[in-house]
Every structure is written in structure tokens, then in C-alpha cells.
Amino acid sequence: MPDQYSGTIRSSAGSTHAYRWRTLSVDRFPALQEEIDALRHSGQLAQTPAFTNYMNDLSFRLPDNFPSARSLLLIATSAPLMIINLRFADRHIPVFMPPNYPFHGLTRAMLLEEIRRTIIPDSGHRVDRVDYHFFMKLAAVRSGLAQYGRNNICYVEGMGSFFSFHAYLTDRVFEEDHWSDLSNLPFCNHCSICIDACPTSAISPDRFVIDVSRCIPLYNELDGDFPDWIPARAHNSIIGCMACQAPCPANRDQMAMAVTAEDIPEADIRRLLEADVSPDLLQSLGEKLKMPYLEKSPEFLTILRRNIRVLV
Ligand code: SF4
Numbered sequence: 001m002p003d004q005y006s007g008t009i010r011s012s013a014g015s016t017h018a019y020r021w022r023t024l025s026v027d028r029f030p031a032l033q034e035e036i037d038a039l040r041h042s043g044q045l046a047q048t049p050a051f052t053n054y055m056n057d058l059s060f061r062l063p064d065n066f067p068s069a070r071s072l073l074l075i076a077t078s079a080p081l082m083i084i085n086l087r088f089a090d091r092h093i094p095v096f097m098p099p100n101y102p103f104h105g106l107t108r109a110m111l112l113e114e115i116r117r118t119i120i121p122d123s124g125h126r127v128d129r130v131d132y133h134f135f136m137k138l139a140a141v142r143s144g145l146a147q148y149g150r151n152n153i154c155y156v157e158g159m160g161s162f163f164s165f166h167a168y169l170t171d172r173v174f175e176e177d178h179w180s181d182l183s184n185l186p187f188c189n190h191c192s193i194c195i196d197a198c199p200t201s202a203i204s205p206d207r208f209v210i211d212v213s214r215c216i217p218l219y220n221e222l223d224g225d226f227p228d229w230i231p232a233r234a235h236n237s238i239i240g241c242m243a244c245q246a247p248c249p250a251n252r253d254q255m256a257m258a259v260t261a262e263d264i265p266e267a268d269i270r271r272l273l274e275a276d277v278s279p280d281l282l283q284s285l286g287e288k289l290k291m292p293y294l295e296k297s298p299e300f301l302t303i304l305r306r307n308i309r310v311l312v
């Protein structure tokens with residue numbers, strides 16, 4: 001439902017992105033930090049090195065170069081789910097590209113321009129994007145921008161879980177501080193679809209925090225071999241995992257708007273698997289996957305190669 005905290009932006013590529021926003025006073029940072037620390041010490045979190053390092057780095061603090069910041073602005077911009085057909089060995093293998101990985105043409109400059117036009121139109125205020133290690137999900141839920149689903153994924157009104165989060169610090173003080181109680185998605189009250197859909201049994205009916213050590217994105221977003229206990233059939237996305245989000249009733253409208261991308265032909269897949277890094281191949285893959293930075297990211301290319309190998 002459109003309200004004063006929502007709008008739409010048109011990207012350079014012609015795509016239209018809905019957005020919603022909320023603010024929190026930076027005076028809430030100590031309380032947010034306490035919540036992270038409590039979660040870290042609760043014993044409920046996965047103890048894998050990758051996740052422990054990630055959690056240990058999280059902080060709610062003002063950067064040294066912006067001690068006068070007064071508010072945190074949180075924005076969710078909608079993005080479509082892409083379905084990509086991999087053509088390989090006479091098969092046609094449909095896989096997901098989760099919404100927050102591809103570049104849909106919405107740049108940081110465009111978003112900042114929209115913020116300056118509609119949310120902070122009074123000139124003279126500083127607005128800095130938050131790029132340090134920051135627990136966006138918790139801030140978004142505490143600001144009322146998002147709600148947690150049983151799968152621990154965030155959901156935003158009108159977008160389901162198909163969006164990207166952005167955070168900014170500003171020295172503008174907003175009249176309203178949107179601090180909210182933690183709230184869960186009402187859909188979850190009578191639903192357990194994601195519990196059954198998760199291919200690695202990471203979601204439990206008995207506890208709210210999922211077992212992140214069994215969550216596929218923890219492994220396929222980083223370099224390295226997959227653990228043996230993840231069956232090949234569990235993989236479903238070019239990167240990340242959509243198994244608990246695709247069948248979720250809170251994503252029904254967004255699933256109906258999923259975009260089918262151009263097929264990836266077998267010749268391209270074979271060249272990728274053979275570690276071909278020719279510019280023509282990377283350009284072709286980059287265009288189909290909407291990942292224009294492939295050429296500049298050899299680390300990501302290694303991850304992509306490993307992930308596609310297990311999908312075909
Ligand atoms: S599938 Fe059901 S239980 Fe799981 S997040 Fe969606 S609504 Fe909640």
C-alpha cells in the first residue's frame with residue numbers, strides 16, 4: 001500500500017523499482033549492538049568460521065569521519081527474481097538467480113538523487129551510504145521496514161523477500177523515530193512450507209533462529225569446496241538459495257512477476273567450466289546473468305564456475 005514512506009524509481013535500464021524507507025535515531029545503536037551481542041552469545045548461532053567471523057565483524061557505530069550523524073535511513077528497493085535456463089547435455093535446467101545479486105540498472109547515484117529529492121529535500125544535510133559491516137536485517141526489522149519470516153529471511157510490505165537493502169547515515173533529525181518491536185511475518189502463524197522445502201533441514205519448527213551452518217548460501221557465496229552432506233539436488237540457484245522463498249505464500253505475487261532470462265547455451269557453460277576467461281564469454285555471461293562485473297572479478301568467477309558445475 002503506497003504511503004509517505006514509499007515511492008518508485010526508474011533505472012537507467014528502464015526497470016521500475018518500488019522502494020520503502022524508515023529511519024532510526026543513532027541513539028538506538030547501543031540497543032542494536034546489545035541485541036547482536038546477545039545473539040552472538042546465545043549459543044544459537046552456527047559456529048562455522050565463516051559465520052563466526054561475519055558475526056564478530058558486525059557493529060552499530062558511527063564512523064570516525066561522521067560523528068555528527070543523527071539518523072539512520074534504511075531503504076528497501078524491489079528487484080525481480082530471475083529464472084535462468086541452463087542448456088547442458090540435451091537438458092534444460094531451470095535455476096534461480098535471487099533478486100539481490102544481479103544489477104538491474106539502479107545505481108547508487110540514482111538512489112541518492114531520489115533520497116535528496118523526496119526523503120531529505122532540505123539542502124545542507126550530509127547523507128553518506130553505510131558501507132561498513134552493518135547488520136542491516138536487524139536494523140530493518142527494528143525500524144519496522146521489514147519483518148522476519150520463519151526462514152529468518154526479511155520480508156517487506158509489497159515486495160515479499162525480493163528486494164535489496166540500503167542504509168545511509170545523515171545529520172538530519174527526523175520527527176519520527178520508527179523503533180519497533182521485533183515482529184514476525186503474520187503469514188508464518190499457520191504455515192510451515194519453508195520447513196518442508198528446505199533441502200538441508202536448516203529450518204526448525206521448534207526454534208526461531210535457523211541453523212545457519214546448514215544454510216546453502218553460507219557455502220555457495222564463498223570460495224571453497226561444498227561439504228559432502230549437501231546433496232547435489234539441494235542446489236537450486238546460480239548463487240544463494242531460493243528453496244524456502246520460492247514456495248513461500250508471502251512471495252506469491254512476486255513469484256508471478258519472476259522474469260525468465262535468456263538461456264545460457266551449452267557452449268558457454270562448457271567454456272566456463274574449462275576455465276575459459278575470454279572477454280567475449282565473460283561479456284555474454286555477464287549480460288545474461290546481469291552481472292556486468294564478471295571480467296573484473298576473478299574470485300567471483302571461480303565461485304560461479306563451481307556453482308554452475310554442481311547445477312548441471
Ligand atoms: S513459507 Fe510459510 S512459514 Fe516459511 S516464511 Fe513463508 S509464510 Fe513463513
Ligand code: SF4
Binds near residue numbers: 210242245
Ligand atoms: S536459504 Fe536454502 S538452505 Fe537456507 S534455510 Fe532457506 S531453503 Fe534452507
